[in-house]
Amino acid sequence: MDNKLKIGAILRQLRKEKGLSQDALSKLIGVKVTAISRWEVNKVLPNLEMAIKLADALEVSLDVFCGKKVNELSKLEKLAKKACKLSDDKVKALEMVLERFL
Secondary structure (H helix, E strand, C coil), X not given: CCHHHHHHHHHHHHHHHCCCCHHXXXXXXXXXXXXXXXXXXXXXXXXXXXXHHHHHHHCCCHHHXXXXXXXXXXXXXXXXXXXXXXXXXXXXXXXXXXXXXX
């Protein structure tokens, strides 16, 4: 199976695992629902900008679309994604804690 076919299937699977409809995902990343549909059925591939937005919305690493399994992400990568969503004060506190350990 070539990468184009894998990307559509991976996108569909991730979207469903998150419990998102195509419409909900399209609104999250700012595209028409037809774009999501076309990507999932492999009519076209998302460009890099859209792939990044998809990965962010689905809370996965961009390399998942290249076939890397979601569970292959390290625990630290998952924590880093969560940390990016913290308030500025909490990020500063977390940085101080991490600096003490490193």
